[in-house]
Amino acid sequence: MALPDRFRLDDRVVLLTGAGRGLGRAMALAFADAGAAVAGAARTPDQLEETAALVRGQGGRASIIPTDVTDSAAVQAMVDATLAELGRIDVLVNNAGGSAEGDGEPLEQLTDEQWQRGVNLNLTSQMLCARAVLPHMTERGSGVIINVASGFGLRGGRHNWMYVSSKAGVVNFTRSLAVSYGPDGVRTNCIAPGIFPHTEQALARWRGGKYIPVGRVGLAWEMGPLAVWLASDAAAGLNGETIAQDGGGLSAIGPTGWAPVVALEEAD
Amino acid sequence: MADDFIPRPNPEPSDPAFSLEGQAALVVGGGAPLGRAAATALAEAGADVAVATLRAGATELMRVNSVANEVWSLGRGNLALTLDATDPTSVEAAFARVVAEWGRLDILVNAGDAVQAAPLERIDPSTWRAVIDANLLAPTLCCRAAGPRMQAREYGRIINLVSVLASRGVANTAAYAAAHSGVLGLTRALAQEWARSGITVNALQVGFYEGQAGFGDDPQQVEALARMLPARALIDPADVGAAVVALAADSGFITGEVIAVDAAATARV
Numbered sequence: 038m039a040l041p042d043r044f045r046l047d048d049r050v051v052l053l054t055g056a057g058r059g060l061g062r063a064m065a066l067a068f069a070d071a072g073a074a075v076a077g078a079a080r081t082p083d084q085l086e087e088t089a090a091l092v093r094g095q096g097g098r099a100s101i102i103p104t105d106v107t108d109s110a111a112v113q114a115m116v117d118a119t120l121a122e123l124g125r126i127d128v129l130v131n132n133a134g135g136s137a138e139g140d141g142e143p144l145e146q147l148t149d150e151q152w153q154r155g156v157n158l159n160l161t162s163q164m165l166c167a168r169a170v171l172p173h174m175t176e177r178g179s180g181v182i183i184n185v186a187s188g189f190g191l192r193g194g195r196h197n198w199m200y201v202s203s204k205a206g207v208v209n210f211t212r213s214l215a216v217s218y219g220p221d222g223v224r225t226n227c228i229a230p231g232i233f234p235h236t237e238q239a240l241a242r243w244r245g246g247k248y249i250p251v252g253r254v255g256l257a258w259e260m261g262p263l264a265v266w267l268a269s270d271a272a273a274g275l276n277g278e279t280i281a282q283d284g285g286g287l288s289a290i291g292p293t294g295w296a297p298v299v300a301l302e303e304a305d
Numbered sequence: 306m307a308d309d310f311i312p313r314p315n316p317e318p319s320d321p322a323f324s325l326e327g328q329a330a331l332v333v334g335g336g337a338p339l340g341r342a343a344a345t346a347l348a349e350a351g352a353d354v355a356v357a358t359l360r361a362g363a364t365e366l367m368r369v370n371s372v373a374n375e376v377w378s379l380g381r382g383n384l385a386l387t388l389d390a391t392d393p394t395s396v397e398a399a400f401a402r403v404v405a406e407w408g409r410l411d412i413l414v415n416a417g418d419a420v421q422a423a424p425l426e427r428i429d430p431s432t433w434r435a436v437i438d439a440n441l442l443a444p445t446l447c448c449r450a451a452g453p454r455m456q457a458r459e460y461g462r463i464i465n466l467v468s469v470l471a472s473r474g475v476a477n478t479a480a481y482a483a484a485h486s487g488v489l490g491l492t493r494a495l496a497q498e499w500a501r502s503g504i505t506v507n508a509l510q511v512g513f514y515e516g517q518a519g520f521g522d523d524p525q526q527v528e529a530l531a532r533m534l535p536a537r538a539l540i541d542p543a544d545v546g547a548a549v550v551a552l553a554a555d556s557g558f559i560t561g562e563v564i565a566v567d568a569a570a571t572a573r574v
Contacts, residue, residue, distance in 0.1 A: 040349035043547055044323045071322065212572035219535050219569050231558070245312040250500035251560060252313035259556045262322055266551040271323075274512075274544030276536070277572025278565045285500050288493040288561025296498065 043271040047072035050123045051268065052116070054106050054166060055133030057084030059235045060185070060260045062091070064130060067261025068268065069097025076119040076126075078104040079133065106133045106162040116169040125177070128268045129170045131163040131207075132185045140200045147198060155199020160206040167214060171223065178222040183267050184211050186229045188283050204229075208279050215277030224276045226267045231255055231283025248293045250285030313501060316556040323554045326351035329382075329407040330553070331400070333390050333447050334359040334417030336368030338516035338542045339466050343414045344372050345379065346546030347553060352412060353382030355403045359417035359443060361389040382407065390417060390443035400450040409458060412553045413451045415444035415465045415488075420518040422477040433480050440484035441491070448495055448506070461504035462553045465492050466545065469512050469567055489563055496561030505560035509548050512567030514540040536568035 051068045055061035056077030062084075065075045069092045077092075077099060079085050085101040092099035100122050104115040119126055137158055139151030163184055174180025189197060190204030207227060214225035233255040234240040246253040263282055266272050281287045330347045334340040335356030344354045356373045358365045366387055373385035384406060389395040403410055419439035421432070428436075444465055455461025470478050471485035489508055496506040513520045513530050521527055521539050531538050548566050552559065565571050 040346050040547060040550060041321070041323060044551075067322075212569070215569040215572045216535050220537070244308070244310060247308070247310040247312075250497055251505075251557065252501045253315065254312070255558045256315055256556075258318055259316075259558050262318070262551075262554070262556065263559070265322065271547035271551060272544075274540050274548060274566040274568055275564070276567075276569040278567075280559065280564055281562055282559050284558050285496050285560040289497050294501070 040271070044266060044269045045072050046128075046265065046269055049073045049127040049268070050076065050119070050125050051128040051130060052076045052078065052119050052126050052170065053130040053132060054078045054104070054162070056088050057081050058088075060230060060233060060257055061132045062088045063257035063260050064132065064264045065092055065099070066095065067258070067265050069095060069099065070261070071265045071269070073128070073268075074098040074123055076100050076102060076123060078102045078106065078115050080105055106166060107157040109165050112165040112169050116173070120173065126170050126173055126180070128181045128183065129166055130183045130185070130264065131166050133162055134159040134185065134203075136200050140198060141196050143196060144198060152199055156203045159200065159203035160210070163207055163210060171218060174223045175218060175221040180223040181268050182214060182223065182225040183264060184225065184227045186227050186279060188229055188231050188281060188287055190229055191279070191281065191287060211279060212277045219276050224272070226272065226275050226277070227279040228260065228263060228267070229279050229281040229283065230260060231281065231286050233257055233260070246284070250289050250293060253284065255282065255284065313503070318556070319554055323550060324351050325412070325550065325553055328352045328411040329355070329403060329409045330412035330414065331355045331357060331403050331410060332414045332416055333357045333388065333443065334415065335372050336365045337416060337418055338514060339418060339511065339545050340414070340416035341368070341372045341375070342542035342546035343416050343466070343549040345375050346543070346550045347412065347414070348376040348379040348381040348383075350550045350554065351381070352553070353407055355384035355386055355406070357386035357388035357390070357399055359388070359390050359419065360439060361387050361395070390447055391438040393446055396446045396450045400454060404454055410451060410454045411460060411462060413447060413461070413463045414549055415447055415463075417443050418466070418468065418517065420520065421481050422519060424477055425479050428480050436480035437484045437487070440481065441487040444488055445491055448491065452499060452504070455504045456499065456502045459503040461499070461502070462555065463495070463504065463506040464549055464552050465506070465508045467508050467510050469510055469565070469571055471510055473571060492563065493561045500560060503557065505555065505557055507552050507560060508563045509545060509552070510563050510565045510567065510571075511545050512540045512565070512570045514542055514545065516542065534568065534570050535573055538568070540566060540568060
């Protein structure tokens with residue numbers, strides 16, 4: 038297949054969690070633009086409807102499935118409904134997640150319930166969704182899973198407990214899915230987004246990207262092409278990999294813009 | 306914003322997605338399997354492509370000519386360049402030629418792969434230097450020549466191809482592995498150095514691939530390697546070419562990254 042076509046997703050079905058807003062919505066639009074039908078899941082129906090309307094507005098095909106992805110039975114129902122409506126699932130994007138109550142608090146104050154909720158939201162949810170779609174994908178001998186982690190899945194953060202632990206879990210869950218189901222034709226990769234502010238306040242809090250090496254923040258739409266690439270046949274060589282899209286943050290150390298000049302000491 | 310910081314300008318989505326129409330690319334080591342895959346993939350995505358040798362040998366030049374012909378047959382501008390990438394004068398001339406031809410350099414792919422393996426006792430300083438020169442000095446000099454030309458237009462995509470041996474150990478590959486690990490350091494440092502110039506610098510860490518000298522060109526060796534890989538097969542260079550295009554077309558928020566194209570080889574213990 039000629040190369041531009043390898044990036045296309047025509048006639049593919051993408052099941053995308055956390056599709057109601059932010060990066061999930063941006064990915065939904067990009068998948069539709071690449072030719073895929075998008076089944077969007079999230080807790081809030083109103084926001085899902087908005088995403089679906091935007092997808093349809095650009096000529097795409099979308100269906101919505103309000104789902105609590107931390108609920109095993111609801112996740113199974115989500116997969117069943119997608120298969121019933123769209124006939125197949127080529128791509129699962131585990132995007133739902135976020136910080137939970139207790140993230141940012143000293144560990145001594147964290148309750149068992151807060152820990153469980155945070156880990157359920159970011160990690161258990163991805164396991165539930167992967168487990169529910171895998172029989173379908175392995176039976177067909179093809180499928181793609183894309184897990185969304187975070188730079189905090191690769192580095193620690195001050196008083197950031199459930200978020201860092203569950204996102205690190207996502208990175209390694211990705212690897213084991215890749216090793217276990219790669220031979221069955223299922224590729225699993227992971228995206229670790231950096232700073233993508235969704236509001237003006239968040240943009241201001243990040244000072245417009247002053248402390249990000251490339252000097253700007255991430256734009257939600259930039260997640261689209263990366264997700265489309267990983268979902269497409271153009272990423273056939275990638276499995277088990279986590280790609281950071283973070284403006285160079287993770288590869289840096291020291292103050293932003295630090296550029297020391299030091300002469301090599303001559304031997305005397 | 307309370308201070309005088311002005312964010313870098315926001316990019317626009319490319320339309321159609323992953324198109325490199327109107328862009329100029331240089332692929333160094335373009336006669337080898339990964340270089341050929343990168344050059345033809347970039348051309349398929351719409352770029353004009355200069356294909357350069359890594360060390361200017363006669364056989365290599367013949368291969369580069371043939372790849373440049375493939376680029377031509379895809380309907381794109383093409384150049385075949387005799388380049389010794391370990392020689393700064395030769396490098397400067399090649400880059401000047403590309404910019405003279407197309408007025409710009411948007412994409413640099415360092416695709417040279419000079420495989421060498423021997424027990425350390427048999428890697429004398431001159432062998433060491435030759436391996437380091439071909440695998441590490443060459444991409445360094447090419448980045449050095451690309452930098453100012455890309456900075457002038459505040460746009461650039463540099464993609465360094467390295468082996469999985471940059472991050473995993475195999476007996477007898479001390480020099481080769483050290484050079485490829487070095488390219489990862491080069492990649493991360495330059496990503497920071499040029500972060501505010503619109504230039505991204507990334508590496509694709511490629512698993513053992515079909516046709517790779519020493520690893521992927523002997524059927525018995527290929528079978529032995531494939532048996533221990535999760536995918537039970539070596540990497541198809543065409544898949545590396547597709548990854549090169551994905552990075553070349555990226556909007557600029559991915560930089561300093563090392564992306565494995567290895568079909569889960571390094572995902573496993």
